[in-house]
Amino acid sequence: MQYQLVDKPDFAVIQVRFDQPGEQIIAESGAMVARDTGIEMKSSIQGGLGGALKRKMLGGESLFQNTFTATQAGQTIWLAPAPEGDIVNLDMNGQHEIMLNSGAYLASAPSVNLDTKWGGAKGFFSGTGFFLLKCTGQGPLFFNAFGGIHVVDVGPAGYIVDTDHVVGFTTGLNYQVTKVGGLKSLFLGGEGLVCRFQGQGRLWISTRAPGGLASFLHPFRRVKPQTNN
Numbered sequence: 001m002q003y004q005l006v007d008k009p010d011f012a013v014i015q016v017r018f019d020q021p022g023e024q025i026i027a028e029s030g031a032m033v034a035r036d037t038g039i040e041m042k043s044s045i046q047g048g049l050g051g052a053l054k055r056k057m058l059g060g061e062s063l064f065q066n067t068f069t070a071t072q073a074g075q076t077i078w079l080a081p082a083p084e085g086d087i088v089n090l091d092m093n094g095q096h097e098i099m100l101n102s103g104a105y106l107a108s109a110p111s112v113n114l115d116t117k118w119g120g121a122k123g124f125f126s127g128t129g130f131f132l133l134k135c136t137g138q139g140p141l142f143f144n145a146f147g148g149i150h151v152v153d154v155g156p157a158g159y160i161v162d163t164d165h166v167v168g169f170t171t172g173l174n175y176q177v178t179k180v181g182g183l184k185s186l187f188l189g190g191e192g193l194v195c196r197f198q199g200q201g202r203l204w205i206s207t208r209a210p211g212g213l214a215s216f217l218h219p220f221r222r223v224k225p226q227t228n229n
Helices: 048-059 183-188 210-220
Strands: 002-006 013-017 024-028 032-035 040-044 065-069 076-079 085-093 098-100 105-108 112-118 131-146 149-154 159-162 166-170 173-179 193-199 201-206
Touching: 002 085, 013 085, 024 076, 032 065, 085 149, 085 201, 105 112, 131 166, 131 201, 149 193, 159 201, 166 173, 173 201
Parallel strands: none
Antiparallel strands: 002 013, 013 076, 024 065, 024 105, 032 076, 040 065, 085 131, 098 131, 098 166, 105 131, 112 131, 149 201, 159 193, 166 201, 173 193
16 A cells, blocks of 8 residues: 655645555545545444444544445545645554544554543643544554644653644653643633643644634624614
8 A cells, every 4th residue: 555645734635546456444434535436435333333432422533434445456545634734644563652632533554443542631621622542553544633734752851732733642742731821821811721741752733723713713704683673
């Protein structure tokens, strides 16, 4: 299997080219843009009903996922996320675990396992939610975010990220959700809660957040005029 990311970072899309018959890729429902007619598609509940419900309700992922299988070498499929933004491809080697924010998962090889992980009470007030999606195993993993995606290698000094901009991180990192400053900064400074990362590992952050776009567009929304009865 070969893959290429094109139109990065604003309108990123994946082109997957299968090397031999029987190769497969699993993608979120609705991720397919186009494919060769010979590629077979099967919709199913990955990991059983219990695991799929947990990913849907707690991890923000689709209940059903689509498995695309090549019937001959050279066939291609195009995959893209719903929001405008960037895609990251990561070759999992079985030695590291990746934690993804809710909704960041896009596609992977069948050999990559997905599960939800309890984020503790620290996730209650954060943009990361109660649960994160844990990715383990071997093979290509694709995840996405609204906006561009920036990589940060975190060292002993740690790193601070706004909770709405956390896309994913390796399990060598621990985080604590805190305020940027005091209550005055929280309510008047335009900055909310942040994740303070400690440890050694890699962190992926988004350059934009859907909440920020919604706040920007809110004053321009069309309001239905009131009528006097």
